[in-house]
Amino acid sequence: NAGVTQTPKFQVLKTGQSMTLQCAQDMNHEYMSWYRQDPGMGLRLIHYSVGAGITDQGEVPNGYNVSRSTTEDFPLRLLSAAPSQTSVYFCASTRTGTAWGEQYFGPGTRLTVT
Amino acid sequence: GQQVMQIPQYQHVQEGEDFTTYCNSSTTLSNIQWYKQRPGGHPVFLIQLVKSGEVKKQKRLTFQFGEAKKNSSLHITATQTTDVGTYFCAGPPDTDKLIFGTGTRLQVFP
Numbered sequence: 331n332a333g334v335t336q337t338p339k340f341q342v343l344k345t346g347q348s349m350t351l352q353c354a355q356d357m358n359h360e361y362m363s364w365y366r367q368d369p370g371m372g373l374r375l376i377h378y379s380v381g382a383g384i385t386d387q388g389e390v391p392n393g394y395n396v397s398r399s400t401t402e403d404f405p406l407r408l409l410s411a412a413p414s415q416t417s418v419y420f421c422a423s424t425r426t427g428t429a430w431g432e433q434y435f436g437p438g439t440r441l442t443v444t
Numbered sequence: 445g446q447q448v449m450q451i452p453q454y455q456h457v458q459e460g461e462d463f464t465t466y467c468n469s470s471t472t473l474s475n476i477q478w479y480k481q482r483p484g485g486h487p488v489f490l491i492q493l494v495k496s497g498e499v500k501k502q503k504r505l506t507f508q509f510g511e512a513k514k515n516s517s518l519h520i521t522a523t524q525t526t527d528v529g530t531y532f533c534a535g536p537p538d539t540d541k542l543i544f545g546t547g548t549r550l551q552v553f554p
Contacts (some may be wrong), residue, residue: 363542370453372532373487373544380540388541389445420486429542430475433534435486 331356334436336421342442343411351406351439353421359434360427362404366390366417367438373420379404380427411443446471446537450545458553463523465548467516467533474536476509476516481547482529490518523552 337352355362363378375388379398393415395407408415419439424431447470457463467476475494479487491500493509493516500507506519516533533545 365544370546372448372450372546373534375541375543378540386540389543428539429536430492430539432477432489432492433479433487433542435488438486 333357334421334423334434336419336436336439338439339437340440342444343408344444345411345413347411349408349411351408351419351421351441353404353406353436354402355404355421355423355434355436356402357423357425357434358401359423359425360401361424361429361431362398363388363422363429363433364394364396364404364406365420365422366415367420368417376406376419378429408441413443415441416443417441446535446543448533448535448543448545450531450533450548452548453546454549454551456551456553457523459525460522463520463527463550465518465531465533465550467518467545469514469535471537472513474513476513477534477542478507478516478518479532479534479544480529481532485529487532520550523550525552525554528552 334355360381364376365373374390377396379385421436422433477492478490481487497511498509504521508517530547530549532547
């Protein structure tokens with residue numbers, strides 16, 4: 331199993347550009363989530379999904395969209411990038427189907443918005 | 445909303461010294477999870493505690509869940525350089541969300 335994979339590893343965007351961060355898992359996990367990590371602030375939940383076709387907002391959803399058309403994939407879209415979105419983004423999944431179980435994290439995407 | 449704070453924010457220790465990080469939630473937690481993140485890496489699950497007053501050990505690491513289920517601690521005995529990283533606690537306000545603490549960064553000097 332590859333576990334949770336994320337692409338790209340690094341990305342530089344100009345203000346106003348849009349892009350999609352990819353996340354995929356091959357463990358047949360129903361629950362998937364996106365976090366952003368900023369220095370001194372821990373990980374903050376952006377969006378999550380409890381299964382294909384179902385998504386919901388986390389703590390900091392503004393400026394981001396998600397969709398879940400398959401169990402495996404959970405892409406995160408930045409609609410119009412802003413410098414405040416400079417961060418490290420992590421995707422995670424759990425085998426329990428809820429947020430209560432062990433979170434398996436991907437390697438992260440480091441995004442810089444200039 | 446739920447807030448999860450950790451103290452201290454940073455801790456520098458000499459190799460062989462003990463280390464403790466504390467996690468405090470503004471609301472009662474159904475369970476608490478602990479993660480370790482090495483520099484440049486991603487968070488890795490360490491343990492989950494569910495019961496009030498629960499204590500679990502993993503080699504030199506001891507995890508405790510408070511009686512009121514609003515706080516938790518992680519204690520490392522005789523730190524080693526391999527313990528370097530940031531330790532996060534996390535608790536769910538409901539079944540669909542996990543709120544992470546602010547983290548404690550541990551540096552170990554040989």
